[in-house]
Amino acid sequence: MKWKNVPLAFGLILVLQTAIAQKKIEMNLKQCLEMALQNDQRVKLSEMDQTRLKYQIRQTTGMGLPQVSGSGSFQNFLKLPTQLIPGEFFGEPGTLIPVQFGTNYNMSGGIQVSQLIYNQSFLVSLQISKRMTEQGSLEVEKSRENTVYDVAQLYYMAVLTDLQIQYLTETLEKMDTLTSITKVQLDKQLIKQVDYDRVNVNHTNLQTEVSNLKLMFLQQLNMLKYFTGNTPDDSIVLTTTVFDKRIVELPLLNSENHLSLREIDQQKKLLGLQMDLVHSQNIPYLSAFGDFSYNSQQNEFGKLFNDRKGWLGTSVVGLSLNVPIFSGAQRHYQLKQYQIQFQELNLSRDYTKKLIETGTRNALLKVHSLEQTAGSQNKNVDLADDVYKVIFNQYSQGYTSLTDLLSAESAKISAQSTFAQTLVQLRIAELDLLKSNGNLLDIIK
Numbered sequence: 001m002k003w004k005n006v007p008l009a010f011g012l013i014l015v016l017q018t019a020i021a022q023k024k025i026e027m028n029l030k031q032c033l034e035m036a037l038q039n040d041q042r043v044k045l046s047e048m049d050q051t052r053l054k055y056q057i058r059q060t061t062g063m064g065l066p067q068v069s070g071s072g073s074f075q076n077f078l079k080l081p082t083q084l085i086p087g088e089f090f091g092e093p094g095t096l097i098p099v100q101f102g103t104n105y106n107m108s109g110g111i112q113v114s115q116l117i118y119n120q121s122f123l124v125s126l127q128i129s130k131r132m133t134e135q136g137s138l139e140v141e142k143s144r145e146n147t148v149y150d151v152a153q154l155y156y157m158a159v160l161t162d163l164q165i166q167y168l169t170e171t172l173e174k175m176d177t178l179t180s181i182t183k184v185q186l187d188k189q190l191i192k193q194v195d196y197d198r199v200n201v202n203h204t205n206l207q208t209e210v211s212n213l214k215l216m217f218l219q220q221l222n223m224l225k226y227f228t229g230n231t232p233d234d235s236i237v238l239t240t241t242v243f244d245k246r247i248v249e250l251p252l253l254n255s256e257n258h259l260s261l262r263e264i265d266q267q268k269k270l271l272g273l274q275m276d277l278v279h280s281q282n283i284p285y286l287s288a289f290g291d292f293s294y295n296s297q298q299n300e301f302g303k304l305f306n307d308r309k310g311w312l313g314t315s316v317v318g319l320s321l322n323v324p325i326f327s328g329a330q331r332h333y334q335l336k337q338y339q340i341q342f343q344e345l346n347l348s349r350d351y352t353k354k355l356i357e358t359g360t361r362n363a364l365l366k367v368h369s370l371e372q373t374a375g376s377q378n379k380n381v382d383l384a385d386d387v388y389k390v391i392f393n394q395y396s397q398g399y400t401s402l403t404d405l406l407s408a409e410s411a412k413i414s415a416q417s418t419f420a421q422t423l424v425q426l427r428i429a430e431l432d433l434l435k436s437n438g439n440l441l442d443i444i445k
Contacts, residue, residue, distance in 0.1 A: 025230060029155055029240040032228060033444050036151040037144055039229030046143040050136040057129040064116050064126070071293075072109040076301075077102060103297040107304050110293025110314075117287055117319075120280035128273045135266045142259055145440050151227050152431055152443065158220035159242055160424040165213045167416040168206060171409065174392065175203045178405070181396060195402050202406060242423035255356040257438030264349045268342065275338045278331050282324055290317040356436055363433040370426040377419035384408075384415040 027035070037043055080100040087095030116122060182199045185191045221236050230236065255261060292315045298304050391408040394400040434440045 024235045024237065026237045026239050027224075027228070028238075029152060030444055032155055032224065032238075032240075033148050033151055035228035035230075036147055037444070040143075040147045040151075040227060042143045043140070043147055046136075046140045050133070050140050053129075053133045053136045057126070057133060060122075060126050060129045064119075064122055067114045069112050070110070071112065073107070075106040077104050077106075080104070104299045105301050105304055106295065106297050108293060108295035110291060113290040113292075115288045116285075119285035119287070120283040121277060121285065124273060124277040124280050128270065128277065131266070131270050131273055135263070135270065138259065138263050138266060141441070142263075145259060145435065147227075148440055148443060149431060149435060151224070153428055154220060154223055154227070155238065155240070156242065156424050156427045158217060158224060159238055159240065160420055161213055161217040161220060162238065163242065163420045164417060165210060165217060167420070168210045168213065168413065171413060172203075172206045172210060174388075174409075175199070175206055178392070178395075179203055182402075190398075191402070198402065198406065202409070242420070242427055254437055255353050255360060258356050258436065259438055260352050260356065261349060262438075264345055264352065268345050268349075271338055271342055271345065275335060275342075278335050278338070281327075281331055284321055284323040286322075287320050288318070289320060291315065360433065360436040363429060363436055366429045367426065367433055370422060370429055374419070374422045374426055377415070377422050381412075381415045381419045384412040388412040 080102050082098050082100050084096040085099045087093055087097050090097055179199055182191060182196045186193065186196045222232065224230075224236060225232060225234060292313075294311045294313045296304050296307070296311045298307065298310060303310060388408045388411070391400055391405050395402065395405045431440065434442065
């Protein structure tokens with residue numbers, strides 16, 4: 001008898017483990033977006049790239065700091081080098097006499113120091129590195145903006161799917177009652193078999209649609225879990241609905257804050273610095289240097305370390321000036337190319353600004369239009385629901401036909417679906433308007 005309880009015990013353990021593994025997480029839209037920004041790979045990659053650019057600035061700055069290096073060498077001449085000396089030094093004119101010079105062991109060591117005093121190219125390069133960091137900040141903002149837009153859209157679509165499931169589930173409950181009623185009517189031969197079959201077909205179609213919507217809803221929740229960094233076993237509850245008021249007030253038309261225009265402005269500033277860099281290459285640059293070294297030359301290896309007086313020191317300090325004179329007109333034509341690029345950026349900015357302003361106006365018109373449509377659709381849903389209830393009661397009492405009932409049911413489902421879709425379109429249109437004004441990230445403030 002005791003062994004019979006073992007499967008039950010194992011079952012209870014599995015249930016407890018599943019309950020512990022699952023976490024119920026309630027998320028409104030803002031919380032969902034905040035979690036997505038912390039976990040989205042695109043944002044992390046852009047932030048890592050921004051960190052890399054900061055290190056690049058430090059690397060460029062290091063070029064202006066003192067540069068110190070050490071050197072050392074050891075030479076063991078197995079055979080001393082031979083040079084030819086004119087015989088006149090030895091009383092043998094007209095001949096060349098081979099003579100060996102040097103010692104068997106040579107050792108030297110020293111330190112070289114250099115310091116950049118003035119180099120305009122270095123100063124401009126440092127400004128370019130800082131400007132690239134500012135441009136990298138825009139890339140981080142762009143990644144964050146894309147994540148907010150994508151996840152917000154997915155959130156609203158999941159809310160839409162859940163809302164449609166609720167609408168159809170309510171209708172399906174009515175269909176269950178209708179199926180029971182028509183079965184009784186069929187048994188009493190009050191209706192034909194074809195009428196009963198029509199009800200069953202509608203009932204099955206509704207069940208299938210609800211099943212498909214539930215599958216879609218689970219898939220959407222899984223995508224939200226992926227973006228927010230939750231585990232697949234977690235249970236997510238979406239608390240923001242399409243019926244809620246907009247999260248932030250819609251801004252006035254202001255295209256200057258749009259990310260695309262700010263990126264072009266940064267490119268223009270960076271290009272201006274690159275032009276300054278070309279100009280700076282015509283300016284002389286000055287640096288200081290110093291060299292401090294010691295060397296020892298001995299015929300015995302041990303004396304390299306024992307004979308301190310044998311180490312001879314040398315030191316030198318000085319200035320080095322480099323004056324650019326002519327580069328084959330390379331810098332001249334490079335400047336011409338930059339000037340053309342600058343003109344291209346100006347044209348691109350004007351075109352982009354007009355395009356953004358047009359898109360913003362259209363988005364604003366769409367928001368106002370959808371607000372009016374949503375109000376009308378809301379009234380239409382209530383009206384369709386009232387009509388369906390009246391006809392359902394009339395059919396139950398035998399006062400109207402099955403065709404009228406199914407038609408009213410179809411109209412109710414269509415009105416509910418249209419209303420829900422209109423609300424989601426309205427929320428997405430608000431996202432588009434915020435993005436076109438460069439205020440999309442205000443959602444998470």
